[in-house]
Amino acid sequence: MGRPVIGIIGNSYLLNDQYAVHAGGIMNSQAIAEVAGCMPILVPSDPALVSVPELMACCDGFLLTGGRPNVHPEEYGEEETPAHGAFDRARDAVALELTRACVATGQPVFGICRGFQEVNVAMGGTLYPEIRDLPGRMNHRMPPDGTTEEKFELRHDVRFTAGGVFHRMMGTEVVRTNTLHGQGIKNAGPRIVIDGVAEDGTPEAIYVDGAPGFTLAVQWHPEYAAAKDPVSRPLFQAFGAAARDWAAGIRPAAIARAV
Template identity: 75%
Template sequence: MTRPKVGIIGNSYLINDEYPAHAGGTMNSEAVAEVAGCMPLLIPSDPRFLSVEELLESFDGFLLTGGRPNVHPNEYGEAETDAHGAFDRARDAIALPLVRACVERGQPFLGICRGFQEVNVAMGGTLYPEIRDLPGRMNHRMPPDGTLEEKFAMRHIVELTEGGVFHRLFGAAEVMTNSLHGQGIKAPGSRIVIDGTAPDGTPEAIYVKDAPGFTLAVQWHPEWDAANDPVSRPLFTAFGDAVRDWADGTGARSHRKSA
């Protein structure tokens, strides 16, 4: 029996500074396959090769991954500065309209790090280019040195809204997470509910209010050790359940051609 298909939004890279490639972290595929129980397929996120409409009809759900390039500030009405870092405008052109279409259709997605920021921008929100430069904020960036285990180690708690979506999912009012991001939410977009924050007030967990489907997104990286981590596992399990519901017809499907 074929597993439901999850499209993993890829990033553009240059291998050896000269060979263009689309890539996605292996741990994303592991989390989708081993915890969510779905078939992971990497999407070359570039409108030259595919359309949002084709993606919606080809996949049952989407994983909006992290990545070094940031959402271009033009997408939320601000000018580009050196602090905004590198960009991937092709991914912007696919991911942002894809989020909006999934929200409308009820098609599930899970946002991670840059994907978290994409969900906010897609719904009309804005971003700070560098969280650590703000008064009273901690440095949320990945440690520059050390092993992968050290870089993805637990860094801070996330305080969840009492009785909220994430509180119910994790069964706890606060959880420990890793932290590997530089940017963060400045103003939440329309219908964006901030459901969890770091101790310094940085938004860490969101969803789209009144959306018919699964729209959870987190600023940390739950794909790391997802099979064993007590926070990552229920998040990917719930995502996989939502994808299966969509695939078998019990999820929101009013805008699908087959409806």
């Protein structure tokens, strides 16, 4: 049997300001191939081109990646403002429906940064347009200048719930992570369990209560140096294991017991 197939949900961009492309970061593909042990496939995130049932039939799991566009506030019942930034409505249409379908069936889904926010919104949650504007919060955005290494530098701690899913996976209650996001969870969806928070109280690690399969999401970017980073590696390894089970026809128990 070949490697499980992971659909990587990317974003729409203009190459050289004129040529429309669907794109995904190479780091995501490397993490899926080299750490999760799966085959990465980039999904053209547009409901005019793909359907959720088709995607679920040809993939064994999905990676909801980060990206500059934000989830449109209409998806969680709020008005658009300049603070909400750029959008990718086509990705919204695919990723939110796909997340809900995966939660229902137990097909593995792993959310990163924007993907973390998509999981929350898909499950009925809302978002703050700009975390750094909130009293007592740090600036979680990517540094505007510097090398890639400097932009992905570990910048704050995340504390997990004692005995929770992420604590058990990591073997420690506190880890150090990078931070490259502007938005964040305002209200958690009814089934969203906040299992880890940053030093300023910003939610950083979540899962869906009662989901029959792997449904984890993190606000940081574990795809960076995933093979070497002790926080990133177990996330992708667990995701890969869940995808292998799915490919083999094994349907896991609730996520709280599956990690």
